[in-house]
Amino acid sequence: MSDIEKEISLLMSKADESDPAAFAELCKNLANEHFKKQEYDNAIAYYSHAIRVNPNVAVYYANRSFAYLKTECFGYALNDASKAVELDRNYVKGFYRRAAAYMSLGKFKEALKDYEHVTKVRPNDKDAKLKYNECNKIVKKIAFEKAISIDDKRKNVAxxxxxxxxxxxxxxxxxxxxxxxxxxxxxxxxxxxxxxxxxxxxxxxxxxxxxxxxxxxxxxxxxxxxxxxxxxxxxxxxxxxxxxxxxxxxxxxxxxxxxxxxxxxxxxxxxxxxxxxxxxxxxxxxxxxxxxxxxxxxxxxxxxxxxxxxxxxxxxxxxxxxxxxxxxxxxxxxxxxxxxxxxxxxxxxxxxxxxxxxxxxxxxxxxxxxxxxxxxxxxxxxxxxxxxxxxxxxxxxxxxxxxxxxxxxxxxxxxxxxxxxxxxxxxxxxxxxxxxxxxxxxxxxxxxxxxxxxxxxxxxxxxxxxxxxxxxxxxxxxxxxxxxxxxxxxxxxx
The missing domain is CATH 3.60.21.10 (Metallo-dependent phosphatases)
Structure with missing residues (x-):
């Protein structure tokens, strides 16, 4: 049993069994503290336990998605961000996290859709607009390069x-x-x-x-x-x-x-x-x-x-x-x-x-x-x-x-x-x-x-x-x- 698993087990023994939501929040807060210390694996362990206790809270998945991004587990990050969006379509941070996961995987068109959604929900959000514009430039650049290529073979720069x-x-x-x-x-x-x-x-x-x-x-x-x-x-x-x-x-x-x-x-x-x-x-x-x-x-x-x-x-x-x-x-x-x-x-x-x-x-x-x-x-x-x-x-x-x-x-x-x-x-x-x-x-x-x-x-x-x-x-x-x-x-x- 790892140190984190021992900590969680100890916390569970002291938890109020009648209030699992409060215990899940405690796990999330502890995860956030580990995240701030850049202890991402520990943060993931606590977020995961919060999810096991209360699996219907979008923020738990979005936070764990961010920790997965930090550890380059982009597939897991994408799954968690998608779950956050599924649970709460109004949770904008979930769309941000999913866009970041898509970008990390080079899936720029999919990322663009999520950034576009954020700009529609928050039309005055300058950061969202900036990210949408930057992602749009990448998508257009890729489309342009594909259009000018011949049989998918680019010119030999050498x-x-x-x-x-x-x-x-x-x-x-x-x-x-x-x-x-x-x-x-x-x-x-x-x-x-x-x-x-x-x-x-x-x-x-x-x-x-x-x-x-x-x-x-x-x-x-x-x-x-x-x-x-x-x-x-x-x-x-x-x-x-x-x-x-x-x-x-x-x-x-x-x-x-x-x-x-x-x-x-x-x-x-x-x-x-x-x-x-x-x-x-x-x-x-x-x-x-x-x-x-x-x-x-x-x-x-x-x-x-x-x-x-x-x-x-x-x-x-x-x-x-x-x-x-x-x-x-x-x-x-x-x-x-x-x-x-x-x-x-x-x-x-x-x-x-x-x-x-x-x-x-x-x-x-x-x-x-x-x-x-x-x-x-x-x-x-x-x-x-x-x-x-x-x-x-x-x-x-x-x-x-x-x-x-x-x-x-x-x-x-x-x-x-x-x-x-x-x-x-x-x-x-x-x-x-x-x-x-x-x-x-x-x-x-x-x-x-x-x-x-x-x-x-x-x-x-x-x-x-x-x-x-x-x-x-x-x-x-x-x-x-x-x-x-x-x-x-x-x-x-x-």
Whole structure:
């Protein structure tokens, strides 16, 4: 029994059984206190108990929806907000919460309907009008882009880049590529410059993006990695634009090299406001050590997520809209998974809604696109484990949740030992589940400057493939808040 469950049990023993509504209100008030302290899981537990005691109060569902939004359980948040609206059509906050959940899932048309409802109910509400207008702009932009596309294939931005027309100004004092190539000297100077909040020249930035796209285009969707018996190999989880914590990983574990290989397992960008610095550092090392530095696609390496959670805005602020489009093209070619010594599968999200998915099928996925809303590619980027057997609808509203029995079947079918995935904040930076066969690693400590979690990375050696965990706290960073470049509509969420 958890501490919260013990508290609730104690409260129940002292409660007036003749007045369940009052007890539900007490639970709601305690949940609100936990929410204010950013203890969202505890808040959810209390809101849930309030709902069990008195299931017909819209505000309980709306409040729990907000807590689910904070923990990125967008599917649960949407369900709760919809329930709040169902219980009380006059409860405007329920429509706000549902719109926020729809926005988080990239369902802009549905969000627009809810914002429109709020503006009709509250015609003088400036905040509602602002959110309606912003959401309407997104919907119109998407419709326009779809209208001008031909057979759903957009122009190839990479082909429009003219590096020869870009001049290196005399006053530029940052790192320079040598004969158009990334060197170790360049990478050290780049990281030092970024640490001092400098900016890479756009000509070099574009060159890195063009080169990395050409490289990834030649890779399969599932990359096989061979690790020598005595060779150390490091797997890192989500970085989410936390550049200074990325530097701390290299401080703790050594810079990437041919004798110190790394795999970064998706979600390099968004939320953290140093995403540009993170991605060029990672892409630089990939070009420098292509056979000893690896990158998997995460659910945040997608256009919709980038438009909402900050990366798109950050690239436009630091460079150009054209570069933001080029990043989308590059991300479409990122591998979806890596297999270590044919024993361990590493993907960002998790396993599948089918029992018959093989490594061969993963390898053959046509990944050059935005993530679909269902199927193996979607699930590799979005799914999460659950403690109970079987499958369940995703708490995120995308992908699925899979239990220990599902993991066991997948490993047996594909002759694997265990899986490593990321995608979820963990208090200690990692979590071992499913009898040791499903490991989560998350490498962004104090996520969003609010969660208080540790970060972690995994090291293993090829001979035994036994994972070892290193955890660490967040390090200081310049006073630029997370989500500084995010869409203003997410002000309700983070």
């Amino acid at each position: 082909d429009t880049i003219n590096l020869d027309a870009m001049t290196i100004e005399n006053e530029y004092a940052g790192p320079e590529l040598e004969n158009g190539k990334v060197t170790l000297k360049f990478m050290k100077e780049l990281m030092d410059m970024y640490s001092k909040q400098g900016k890479l020249h756009r000509k070099y930035a574009y060159k890195i993006l063009l080169d990395i796209k050409n490289y990834f285009m030649k890779q399969p969707s599932l990359v096989d990695i061979t690790i020598g018996d005595t060779e150390k190999f490091t797997v890192c989880g989500d970085i989410h634009g936390q550049f200074y914590d990325l530097m701390n990983i290299f401080q703790l574990n050594g810079l990437p090299s041919e004798t110190n290989p790394y795999l970064f397992n998706g979600d390099f960008v968004d939320r953290g406001s140093f995403s540009v610095e993170c991605i060029f550092t990672l892409f630089g090392f990939k070009l420098l050590y292509p056979n000893h530095f690896f990158m998997s696609r995460g659910n945040h390496e997608s256009a919709t997520m980038n438009q909402m959670y900050g990366f798109d805005g950050e690239v436009k602020a630091k460079y150009t809209a054209q570069m933001a489009e080029l990043f989308t093209e590059v991300y479409n070619w990122l591998p979806l998974a890596h297999c270590l010594n044919r024993r361990v599968l590493v993907m960002h999200g998790g396993l599948f809604s089918r029992d018959d998915v093989t490594l061969k099928e993963i390898c053959e996925i046509d990944r050059n696109r935005q993530p679909p809303e269902e199927g193996p590619m979607c699930e590799l980027l979005w799914s999460d484990p659950q403690p109970q057997n079987g499958r369940a609808p995703s708490k995120r509203g995308v992908g699925c949740q899979f239990g220990p029995d599902i993991t066991k079947k997948f490993l047996e079918l594909n002759k694997l030992d265990y899986i490593i995935r990321s995608h979820e904040v963990k208090n200690e930076g990692y979590e071992v589940a499913h009898n040791g066969t499903c490991i989560t690693v998350f490498s962004a400590p104090n996520y969003c400057d609010t969660m208080g979690n540790k970060g972690a990375f995994i090291t293993l050696k090829g001979k035994d493939m036994i994972p070892k965990y290193t955890t660490y706290e967040a390090v200081p960073h310049p006073n630029v808040k997370p989500m500084a470049y995010a869409n203003s509509l997410l002000s309700l969420i983070c």
